[in-house]
Amino acid sequence: MGKKGVLLVNLGTPDSPKTKDVRKYLNEFLMDDRVIDINPITRALLVKGAIVPFRSPKSAKLYQEIWSPENGSPLLYYSIKQAELLQESLGDDYQVELAMRYQSPSIESALEKLKAANLDSLKVIALFPQYASASSGSVYQKVMELVSKWLTIPDLSFVNSFHDNELMIENFAENGRKYQPETFDHVLFSFHGLPQRQLIKSDPTQNHCLKTADCCATLTDANKFCYSAQSHHTARLIAAKLNLTPDQYTICFQSRLGNDPWVKPYTVEVVAELAKAGKKRMLVFCPAFVADCLETVYEVSIEYNEEFKALGGEKIQLVESLNDSPLFVEALRQMAIA
Numbered sequence: 001m002g003k004k005g006v007l008l009v010n011l012g013t014p015d016s017p018k019t020k021d022v023r024k025y026l027n028e029f030l031m032d033d034r035v036i037d038i039n040p041i042t043r044a045l046l047v048k049g050a051i052v053p054f055r056s057p058k059s060a061k062l063y064q065e066i067w068s069p070e071n072g073s074p075l076l077y078y079s080i081k082q083a084e085l086l087q088e089s090l091g092d093d094y095q096v097e098l099a100m101r102y103q104s105p106s107i108e109s110a111l112e113k114l115k116a117a118n119l120d121s122l123k124v125i126a127l128f129p130q131y132a133s134a135s136s137g138s139v140y141q142k143v144m145e146l147v148s149k150w151l152t153i154p155d156l157s158f159v160n161s162f163h164d165n166e167l168m169i170e171n172f173a174e175n176g177r178k179y180q181p182e183t184f185d186h187v188l189f190s191f192h193g194l195p196q197r198q199l200i201k202s203d204p205t206q207n208h209c210l211k212t213a214d215c216c217a218t219l220t221d222a223n224k225f226c227y228s229a230q231s232h233h234t235a236r237l238i239a240a241k242l243n244l245t246p247d248q249y250t251i252c253f254q255s256r257l258g259n260d261p262w263v264k265p266y267t268v269e270v271v272a273e274l275a276k277a278g279k280k281r282m283l284v285f286c287p288a289f290v291a292d293c294l295e296t297v298y299e300v301s302i303e304y305n306e307e308f309k310a311l312g313g314e315k316i317q318l319v320e321s322l323n324d325s326p327l328f329v330e331a332l333r334q335m336a337i338a
């Protein structure tokens with residue numbers, strides 16, 4: 001019997017927090033036609049002419065704030081840990097490799113190692129709990145492009161999403177419980193944002209997403225692959241584990257890029273409204289990320305915290321991500337062997 005392969009893929013991070021490496025990363029990331037899904041000429045003009053030149057030095061400063069002298073980027077550090085722990089847990093019948101959709105380690109290099117192992121099967125898990133064309137879709141497209149050229153293609157499968165994975169939900173709830181959610185004035189579930197255009201394009205019925213204010217209130221056949229609907233579902237499941245009632249929490253979306261409308265409400269606006277409403281202490285979960293990264297460690301813990309305090313709030317407390325927790329490794333193990 002040959003080995004079974006498992007490929008874990010996260011988004012990627014710059015090779016270093018220097019402007020030149022951030023520029024290289026942003027160029028590869030934002031030139032992906034699933035990420036900036038517009039006419040290719042307009043995309044190239046926008047990305048290479050405007051976004052990357054202006055954003056790279058600014059983002060480099062932010063990356064410098066979160067870069068650990070020993071471990072580098074938290075996203076890469078914890079992704080490596082997750083792959084190592086999963087390998088340990090699965091044992092010698094499996095070969096686990098980690099890749100990043102952008103930059104290093106590349107999907108090409110990880111697939112080369114897996115090809116050399118003469119695998120019986122390959123399971124690919126994009127490390128995004130909620131499906132989006134811009135994240136998981138892009139990973140799976142890239143894997144398919146590369147594996148389609150192999151002479152022998154093993155049994156190949158993908159995990160579309162794991163927004164409702166019981167162990168993942170429990171892991172977020174467990175991380176949150178340590179902070180005693182009941183002692184906070186309000187709880188936020190802040191997900192990475194996405195252009196509204198991408199939700200609408202991905203709606204198979206073309207008659208559901210964003211047609212009503214509560215289109216994400218339940219998961220149905222029409223919105224089962226919708227990033228926003230899956231995000232709402234994840235948040236409701238974590239909230240239920242913590243016995244939070246709907247008035248105690250808000251679901252919102254962060255990290256908007258550009259001027260087009262993204263999924264609402266925007267976290268930055270929710271934070272401002274809650275500060276103005278007199279809320280003092282807020283607990284923030286970021287369940288679109290399975291590892292801490294720039295969007296959690298900087299954007300939530302530093303940027304939103306400062307904005308909240310400037311408007312009269314006292315503290316925004318980030319609930320750490322799943323990182324190297326045994327519960328998440330077990331969730332990955334169960335997905336890998338399913």
Ligand SMILES: C=CC1=C(C)c2cc3[nH]c(cc4nc(cc5[nH]c(cc1n2)c(C)c5CCC(=O)O)C(CCC(=O)O)=C4C)c(C)c3C=C
Nearest residue numbers: 011012013035059075128132134135192257288293294295
């Ligand atoms: C949760 C999954 C993610 C989706 C969906 C996603 C969509 C998306 N992102 C951008 C633009 C940027 N994202 C950036 C950082 C970033 N994004 C994700 C995940 C998703 N993005 C992660 C995990 C990270 C952190 C990476 C790290 O190194 O820690 C950035 C770079 C940082 C910055 O300059 O602010 C950009 C830019 C778009 C346009 C998009 C969907 C269309």
Ligand SMILES: [Fe+2]
Nearest residue numbers: 011192255295
């Ligand atoms: Fe992003």
Ligand SMILES: [Fe+2]
Nearest residue numbers: 209215226229
């Ligand atoms: Fe939707």
